[in-house]
């Protein structure tokens with residue numbers, strides 16, 4: 769897989785371990801000459817990831833909604849900039865431009881992106897998967913809830929159709945190779 773979308777936090781106030789894991793992933797993307805497709809913001813895990821990716825040789829595509837541009841929150845690291853009108857078409861563009869999506873720890877924006885991709889997969893718009901990068905068990909509660917949805921038949925197909933989980937960088941990169 770060559771074009772990897774990454775959904776992740778825009779916050780600068782989170783624990784350093786998450787920044788470190790984002791940088792490690794960025795370095796791997798660069799060393800393996802991958803394209804990073806992401807939200808293009810100059811804050812949080814997004815900027816940490818993008819800086820490390822570009823320093824290690826990755827090409828970077830940012831999908832930037834008008835609002836971010838208006839607020840001066842666009843990273844200056846981007847090789848390619850896609851301009852989106854809003855968050856809805858931003859998600860469609862990120863999905864269209866990538867082979868697989870990785871979810872690093874994140875908040876509401878990240879959850880919105882993850883569920884957009886899985887919901888579209890669930891009714892057959894695509895067959896691309898989300899990989900939850902479960903740094904420090906960040907996604908455990910969400911994964912437990914998703915498993916409950918499967919056990920109680922609230923999801924239409926087995927969850928393995930929609931996502932995979934990587935607990936370490938090694939597990940993640942094995943899925944990305």
Ligand SMILES: Nc1ncnc2c1ncn2[C@@H]1O[C@H](COP(=O)(O)O)[C@@H](O)[C@H]1O
Nearest residue numbers: 775776777778807809874875876877878
């Ligand atoms: N206001 C936003 N700034 C940057 N990125 C955003 C914003 N809203 C949605 N996104 C996307 O969602 C995540 C970051 O949002 P979090 O709420 O911090 O998880 C990122 O992947 C962006 O593409």
